[in-house]
Amino acid sequence: MNIVLLGAPGAGKGTQAQRLVADYGVAHISTGDLLRAAVKGGTELGVKAKKYMDAGELVPDELVIDLVKERLDQDDAKKGFILDGFPRNTTQAVTLDSELAKMERSLDCALLVDVEPAVIVKRLSSRRTCRACGYTGTAADAVCPSCGGEMYQRDDDKPATIQNRLDVYEKSTSPLVEYYRGKGILVSVDGDRPVDEVYADVKEALGL
């Protein structure tokens, strides 16, 4: 199972990916999580990436592409992977195709989790993330329902940054829907429903 997840920030890609990982044991490769870990660890990449992330802008392609190449080479990703938050633009998508071809691998499908922008703004404003395990919850979760850890609001989930992230999505990332449709591997689910219902559709769309 080699999958790319598409959808606006806050569409529920990470949540659906976590379910697929738990049920099918594939590697979850979230470039947002990898970049946040780099920022937290104070690495050279983290220092370079932070200013773009805080502004809701895309981190430069070369930084993200190297990160993904390294991750795809790890053993757990050889069995299959779910890319979450990558590719974010056409350059990244074309590079991904050519890197996978070098590894004699290819994508099975691109899964779009489709949610209207107005719903996204509401969701992102109330999104809270667990500092310890990365669980995604809401402002109603005082502590993480999964591990009891501290819930916090990501800097880029604050109102000033949300609109910019959506604009970046519309301009740079949404053209990938047509890119993958053109390759005949696009499938889509309505993401504006309860998580379990979306997941049932995800499995059906992926033929699982």
Ligand code: AMP
């Ligand atoms: P996410 O958790 O996927 O919403 O990503 C959070 C932030 O990390 C984004 O707003 C970007 O600044 C950065 N980021 C994540 N993935 C990418 C990517 N594929 N290309 C460029 N920047 C990215």
